Amino acid sequence: MSVIRPIARLISPLVNPVVFDFWAAHFTPALSWERPLAKVVAREVVARDTVTLILRPNRHVRQGLPGQHVNVTAAVEGVRLTRSYSPDWSSRRRLALTIKRVPEGRMSSWLTQRCRVGDVLEIGPAFGDMTPPDPAQPWLFLAAGSGITPLISLLRHAAEQRASTAPITLLYWARTRADLCFLNELGRLHERLPGFRLHTILTREASLLPHERAGRPDAALLAELVPALDGQLAYACGPAGFVGAVREGLAGKVASFSAEAFTPPALSPVTESQPVRVTLARSGRELTIPAGMALLPALEAAGERPAYGCRMGICNTCACGKLAGSTEDLLGGGINPEPVAALRLCVSRARGDISLDL
Amino acid sequence: MSKSVARQALSAAEIEQFGAEIDALRERTLADIGEADARYIRRIHATVRYTELAGRGLLFFGIFPPAWVLGTLLLALSKILENMELGHNVMHGQYDWMNDPRFDGKTYEWDIVGTSDSWRKTHNFKHHTYTNVKGMDDDIGYGLLRLFPEQRWRPFFLGQPLYAVVFALLFQWGVAIQDLRLGAYFAGRISRDELGEQFRPIGRKMRRQLLKDYVFFPLVAGPFFLPVLLGNLVANGLRNLWTFMIIFCGHFTAKVAVFPKSVLKDESRGQWYLRQLLGSSNLRGGRVFHILSGNLSHQIEHHLFPDIPARRYAALSKEIQAICQRYGLHYNTGSLWVQFGQVVWRILRYALPSKPASLEGRSLVSD
Structure with missing residues (x-):
């Protein structure tokens, strides 16, 4: 490694x-001059519609x-599609991605059903604030569905370090028992983390086992499952609606609250006169334009x-990158909810709030 | 009453209907673009790489004439494919929907001395927007040749059969300096410094290309420096001749029209389509010929749909021909030899003075 760089x-x-990459891929699929790539080395079904991929990254991927x-x-x-996932890093040379299939989700369907050992994925730099919390204080983790992935990484990390002696509570929502991931591992976690308590809450299971619960994440249920809320460092991850409900239920009751929400791209059409917000990522400007207008004249106005x-x-x-949001191609190209590298501003209009690389 | 340049005069309403049919065709094609197109351009890219490796590899044994000939032809083939089916089409943004940085129209850099940035300006913008509009589209004669009677004759043009041969042999250099404001410099409108500033990125690209083909690879060959250098020179030259021929056949055959600037005023999308049709000409040929021409053999379809993957043009051309037939419009196509013969005739004929033809009052619409 030290020889390669100079x-x-x-x-x-x-x-x-x-x-270079073209020829390198003939020998090692994930070898690249400058791109952070990782090869799939193992694949395992871990719950219904949920797959864990074990990846070996190249030297450009930063842990x-x-x-x-x-x-x-x-x-x-x-088409190259990009989505955010929370990986579990067992070492610099190995990471695991757990992906739950979203109905109609192109990327999650491909990753869970079509992706095979030997395939290569590109892995961008890590981001996010839900990093390991202060081990001296009690932790309260709240996950819904595949929102479990960043929290299982934090729990594994704590178990390896054996650093935390304070109580750790995980409230884990899923539709049914078959949708729960990492159940065996979570069941054994108290062996290494004596303060760990798990509550599974199932919203659509026909018959519940004695240790399971039902119910939405409202203040009453939270107070019942976690009697001493004050002093807890709370982390929540799940769909936007779930995170909103939890935020409301815990407001003013916990020591700190961090959350990450994911929502499938909204495809709801907007009316032409409705204003949409455009965020310009490079200049940091935010502006409001009419949705019916092509982006180029609207931005100029x-x-x-x-x-x-x-x-x-x-x-x-005029093509520029679109970082987020839905746009419509006025020359008959249809509606595209994906981020794209080149959006022609003169023949596109926004179908909701968008973010551009300008 | 204005004189229509279409052989069959169409009314404004007819032109709009014609445009709507082409828009519908465009929409149908866009809806079908996907994995097959992605696989195709990746295969073209792979072919460029394999033929380049084989060509350069054989040239290292260029001391044996058969290896030199085959190596040079393979390298020329690689450069032709890279410039035309890969580079030219990628730079039009035909594959931007893949979100693949290798095929990104805004950043792709091709294997010729001209920079991709200046091409994106002179070609993608000026030539494709103002196709065959005199005074707007610099591709009409490239400021060097008189190809239409509507261009004013000067004694300078007497030498154009010679200039055309030199231009064809050095075509990549012509493309490289097309955007340089040499005319403005010689007329004293811009200073030497301004010209130098404009030349800097072009100079960098030229140096890189020259070092690669005429220093680096010959040096790697060691004692076989000279055969490698000559092979690279001939491969670049063959590519120049081929691209010159294909490109000149696209807009300078006998029946293509040029237009006055006045057509641009309030030009509708249908009129723009019609101008692209009347200002372009196709070449007939087989599948391999079309690929080697970068599908510019379907120049008409390329001008109607510059952002649709070029491998679609063959199928589109059948539908466009049917539409043209319905509207009584001439669809300009022919074999390479017939079409190129007409180009050569234009170069020879308009080297000599001719009765000046005026574009005044010409319009796309009959009423």
């Missing part, structure tokens, strides 16, 4: 990264902290000066 720096002016997320990119039917050429979808000069 040599790579020395010859880098002579190397075309795309050409993140337990509880953080990374952007994972894969080519699905010819708001005082922006994006590069442009033909203004009719021919020359690609």
